[in-house]
Amino acid sequence: MNKAAKKIGRRHFLKLLAGAYAYATLGSPGLAGAQTTRYGKLADTTRCIGCKRCMSACKRWNKLEVERNELVSDRETDLSAQNWVVVNLRADAKNLTQRIYEHWACQHCIQPACAGVCPVKAITKLPMGNVVINEKKCIGCRYCYQACPYKVPRFDFEKRVTRKCHLCYDRIPLLNYMKPACVEACPVEALSFGYKHEMILEAKKRVYKTKNARYILGLKEAGGTDMLTILPTKPEDLGLIVASQKVVNHNIDKLRVTGAGFMGASALAGFMYTYATLTRGKEKKNRDNSD
Amino acid sequence: MTTRIKKHFDIILNHMERSPAFYTWVSILVVVIGLALYAILMSLIYSLEVFEFSIHVIWVTMVSNYVFLVVSSTGLCIVTSLGHVFGMQRYELIGRRGVFLAFITIIFGMISIGAHLGHPERAMIFNLLTPNFYSAMWWMGTLYTFYIVFIAIEYWLLARPELIERSDQAQGPLEIIYSHMAFRQLDHSRLGAVLKNHKLLQFVSAAALIAGLSAHNTLGALFGHVEARPLWHGSYYPVYFLLSASFCGYSWLLAVSIATYKIKKENIPEDYQSLIFEMAQVLALLLSIGLLFTAYKMGFGLFTPEKVKPIMLFLKGPFSQAFWLFEIAIGTVLPIPILMWAAKQKNIMGVLIASVMVLVGVYVMRYDFVVAAQVYPVIKNSLPSYLPTFMEVLFIGGVLGALFLTYVLGEKFLPLKEERHH
Numbered sequence: 062m063n064k065a066a067k068k069i070g071r072r073h074f075l076k077l078l079a080g081a082y083a084y085a086t087l088g089s090p091g092l093a094g095a096q097t098t099r100y101g102k103l104a105d106t107t108r109c110i111g112c113k114r115c116m117s118a119c120k121r122w123n124k125l126e127v128e129r130n131e132l133v134s135d136r137e138t139d140l141s142a143q144n145w146v147v148v149n150l151r152a153d154a155k156n157l158t159q160r161i162y163e164h165w166a167c168q169h170c171i172q173p174a175c176a177g178v179c180p181v182k183a184i185t186k187l188p189m190g191n192v193v194i195n196e197k198k199c200i201g202c203r204y205c206y207q208a209c210p211y212k213v214p215r216f217d218f219e220k221r222v223t224r225k226c227h228l229c230y231d232r233i234p235l236l237n238y239m240k241p242a243c244v245e246a247c248p249v250e251a252l253s254f255g256y257k258h259e260m261i262l263e264a265k266k267r268v269y270k271t272k273n274a275r276y277i278l279g280l281k282e283a284g285g286t287d288m289l290t291i292l293p294t295k296p297e298d299l300g301l302i303v304a305s306q307k308v309v310n311h312n313i314d315k316l317r318v319t320g321a322g323f324m325g326a327s328a329l330a331g332f333m334y335t336y337a338t339l340t341r342g343k344e345k346k347n348r349d350n351s352d
Numbered sequence: 353m354t355t356r357i358k359k360h361f362d363i364i365l366n367h368m369e370r371s372p373a374f375y376t377w378v379s380i381l382v383v384v385i386g387l388a389l390y391a392i393l394m395s396l397i398y399s400l401e402v403f404e405f406s407i408h409v410i411w412v413t414m415v416s417n418y419v420f421l422v423v424s425s426t427g428l429c430i431v432t433s434l435g436h437v438f439g440m441q442r443y444e445l446i447g448r449r450g451v452f453l454a455f456i457t458i459i460f461g462m463i464s465i466g467a468h469l470g471h472p473e474r475a476m477i478f479n480l481l482t483p484n485f486y487s488a489m490w491w492m493g494t495l496y497t498f499y500i501v502f503i504a505i506e507y508w509l510l511a512r513p514e515l516i517e518r519s520d521q522a523q524g525p526l527e528i529i530y531s532h533m534a535f536r537q538l539d540h541s542r543l544g545a546v547l548k549n550h551k552l553l554q555f556v557s558a559a560a561l562i563a564g565l566s567a568h569n570t571l572g573a574l575f576g577h578v579e580a581r582p583l584w585h586g587s588y589y590p591v592y593f594l595l596s597a598s599f600c601g602y603s604w605l606l607a608v609s610i611a612t613y614k615i616k617k618e619n620i621p622e623d624y625q626s627l628i629f630e631m632a633q634v635l636a637l638l639l640s641i642g643l644l645f646t647a648y649k650m651g652f653g654l655f656t657p658e659k660v661k662p663i664m665l666f667l668k669g670p671f672s673q674a675f676w677l678f679e680i681a682i683g684t685v686l687p688i689p690i691l692m693w694a695a696k697q698k699n700i701m702g703v704l705i706a707s708v709m710v711l712v713g714v715y716v717m718r719y720d721f722v723v724a725a726q727v728y729p730v731i732k733n734s735l736p737s738y739l740p741t742f743m744e745v746l747f748i749g750g751v752l753g754a755l756f757l758t759y760v761l762g763e764k765f766l767p768l769k770e771e772r773h774h
Contacts, residue, residue: 141407178577180490181478198478201400201470203410204489210580212729216410218401221470302729309579312486318576319488322569322590329565329594333430336634337438 099190101257102228102244103264104164105291107273108251111135111148111162118246119146122229140165142217145226146243151299161293163301164252166243167192167213167226168279168286174310175205175214190257190287191228199223210283210304228287257287264289284308374760381757388750391743392467400470402743409726409738414468416722417748419571420600420715421461421755422496423593426568427601428454429503429560431631436506436557442627445770446605449612451507452768453604453759454564458500460755467747488574495567502560509553514767568597575725583653583662583725592645599638600714602631606707610700612763620700624770629695632703636691639710643684662728670737671724674716683713 113132120127126143130136138147146166153159173192176184183198184205194205194214199222205214206223214223229241239245244254253263261280268274273293279286282296282304297303395402404412432450435443466472475493484490512534519530538544546552572590579585606628613620620628653663666675687706694702723738740748762768 139407174580177484178487178489180484180487180493181475182482182484183478198474198482199470200472200475200478202468202475202489204487204574206410207578207726208580212408212580215407216400216470218399218405221400223470305579310577314579315486315488315573315577318587318590319569319573321587322572322576322594323566325591325594326565326569329430329598330561333434333438337434337440340440 098188099257099287100228100233100254101190101260102169102241102288103253103255103260103291104288105251105253105267105274106161106163107267107271107291107293108249109148109162109164110249110251111150112248113148114246114248115164115243115252116144116146116148118242119226120144122232122242140213140215140225142215142220142224144215145224151301153294154298154300155294159293161299163292163299164243164290165301166288167228168211168283168288169228170210170283170309171285171287172283172308172311174208174210174283177310177312177315178204178208180204187230189230189233191230191233192225193227193230194223194225196220196222196224208310210309211302260289264291267291281306378757378760381753381760384753385750385757387746388748388753391746391750394743395467402741403467403747404744405741406738409723411468411722411726412738413719413740413744413748414464416719417751418461418465418468419722420718421457421464421751422571423568423597423714423718424600424604425454425458425461425499425503426564426594427597427599428457428604429499429564429601430598431601431605433557433561436553437561442623442630445624445627446609448507448510448770449609449768450601450605451503451510452762452766453608455500455503455507456755456758456762457604458496458503460751460758462496462500463754464748464751488570488577491570492567492574495563495570499560499563499567502556502563506553506556506560509547509556511767512547518767565594568593580729581725582656582658582728583721588645588649588652592642592649595638595642595645596714596717599635599642599710602635602638603707603710603714606631606635606703607711608759610704610707614700614704621770625698625700628700628703629698632691632695632706635707635710636688636695639684639688639691643680643688646680646684662724665724665727666720671720674720678713678716679720682709683717684710687713 111134113134116138117127117132119125120143123145125145128143131138131144135150137149138144140147146164148162148164151161151163153161169186169190169192171186173184173186176182176186176192180202181198181200183195183200184192185195186192201216201221201223203214203216203223206212206216214225216222217224229239229243232239232241240254244252253260255263264277268277268291271291274291276292276295278290278292278296278301279288284307292299391402404410404414406412428450432443432447432454434440435445435447469475479490479493483494515530515534516536516539519527519534519536522530538547569590572593575581575584576586576589609624610620610628650663650667653659665671687709690702690706690709693699694706
């Protein structure tokens with residue numbers, strides 16, 4: 062082997078160092094919240110043709126039931142314990158001619174509210190990015206549904222547990238880093254899957270290049286989510302639930318609410334003590350009378 | 353052998369009242385409980401869908417029933433602890449009945465939520481194995497477990513002296529049952545002497561009160577933490593729940609104790625009567641404060657953009673009838689003058705009617721509070737609505753029936769009457 066090829070010169074080394082430093086400082090703000098080890102899913106509604114192959118692939122892989130006529134194109138479907146991914150036709154409220162197929166599933170929040178409220182830690186955010194419900198641990202309280210800003214986890218009345226999309230956590234690491242079933246099935250590449258930072262860059266690139274794509278859902282919503290959706294307009298115009306642009310159910314907020322309750326409880330105990338002290342004279346009088 | 357068993361049964365039957373009204377009342381309750389058991393069986397055989405079937409409004413009657421019973425239990429604990437913890441001797445008159453009611457309401461509340469949960473058996477296991485300290489629901493479950501233990505011990509300590517007396521007077525199986533219930537084998541031990549100490553009762557009551565208030569606070573926080581439900585979110589409910597618990601506790605005690613005396617056609621002792629009228633006045637005061645809280649919630653909600661829609665559901669929307677008629681008129685506004693008038697005129701029936709009105713109002717309020725919050729936000733264009741299923745109604749009827757039956761049997765066999773210091 063040529064020894065000279067392996068040798069890195071002083072100048073070359075300094076160049077590399079400066080480049081790495083510049084990448085670390087300049088490149089990172091654009092990739093906020095994206096770790097290079099985490100995966101993300103990107104759904105491009107401007108490309109989706111509404112064939113519902115993603116729904117069917119999801120059902121096949123996760124062994125979910127198929128209802129009659131459910132997979133017919135343009136038929137309105139709702140998320141359920143047997144429907145982890147849905148595709149629905151949505152019209153822009155401000156421009157009714159603008160219609161898109163919206164691919165909707167669990168958004169895999171970076172700080173999931175559902176996992177925060179689950180009393181038995183049945184919901185976990187995996188390091189890969191997936192938010193997964195352990196169905197063998199779920200107690201079926203449905204608190205996760207209440208806490209979820211998008212109302213995604215749905216209750217299965219037969220199995221008595223809550224179920225939702227887990228971003229095919231059982232495909233990614235085990236099967237030689239295969240993509241989730243829905244992404245694999247998409248015929249028009251409306252769905253993409255890869256490292257989160259790559260997905261963010263890809264989404265930004267498409268918004269920059271494509272005329273229709275204007276909004277990336279998931280960059281800030283609920284404190285950032287690992288599923289990104291490119292929309293032609295704002296989510297509220299399409300009739301989607303609008304999540305707040307910060308982490309939902311933050312622990313500090315929980316502390317504030319609970320703290321207020323404890324202050325209330327202390328005040329109540331104080332009132333009870335005052336009531337007892339103020340009416341002590343009456344008690345004595347009653348006792349004297351009875352004697 | 354058979355004659356011996358028959359003799360034992362005769363002793364128990366002789367102890368029971370033989371009025372037809374009593375038996376009719378008990379048989380109605382037994383039928384209602386039987387129907388509830390049928391509903392539970394159906395949910396186990398088919399699916400949980402026979403109860404709360406909606407996938408959008410998923411916490412309904414069972415949760416609201418649970419909240420109602422649990423809030424009542426904490427309220428009863430608050431009122432009775434005025435006597436046992438804060439040393440107001442006149443409140444000790446209602447001590448035993450109050451603590452017994454607090455115990456049975458929390459037990460039937462837990463049964464109600466147990467039927468709502470998909471896997472209640474897992475809840476017990478994983479609450480211990482993998483606790484989530486950030487979840488209000490975990491804290492609620494754990495603290496209520498402590499509360500149940502403390503409130504049970506409190507009742508036992510309160511009832512023990514009379515259980516001992518009854519075991520002395522009774523014969524045959526009743527004597528054995530009462531002496532076992534009183535743990536008479538401890539009579540001459542050192543622990544037996546400790547049990548008679550009033551300080552122990554005070555300590556256990558204080559522990560029950562602290563556990564009850566903390567658990568109750570986490571129940572409010574369970575709803576208050578949910579940022580995705582604008583109506584629940586915030587620190588209003590943990591505080592308001594404490595207030596509503598207080599007036600619920602007062603109403604329960606007034607309604608149940610007056611109704612018991614009236615049904616048994618016994619005269620209410622004079623000191624008990626004066627306590628009832630004092631409690632009626634306190635209840636009126638608490639209801640007035642509650643009215644201020646409700647006004648604050650509605651007023652504040654109208655100025656908070658995300659809360660306007662759910663608040664309008666109450667003021668003008670599908671929940672307006674329940675809100676204005678039950679929550680405001682029957683539950684709060686009308687009882688206040690009735691209670692004031694009854695306390696002044698020394699009219700026992702007035703107090704009874706007003707306290708029952710408050711309980712009805714609070715029950716409807718719990719249902720509205722749980723259901724209305726789930727209407728926003730939903731992804732569909734139309735608002736989801738909910739009407740309880742027939743099975744659900746059977747179940748709730750059964751839980752309330754079982755609660756009343758337990759009280760009736762408790763009134764028959766356990767010491768629930770007023771404590772008197774000799």
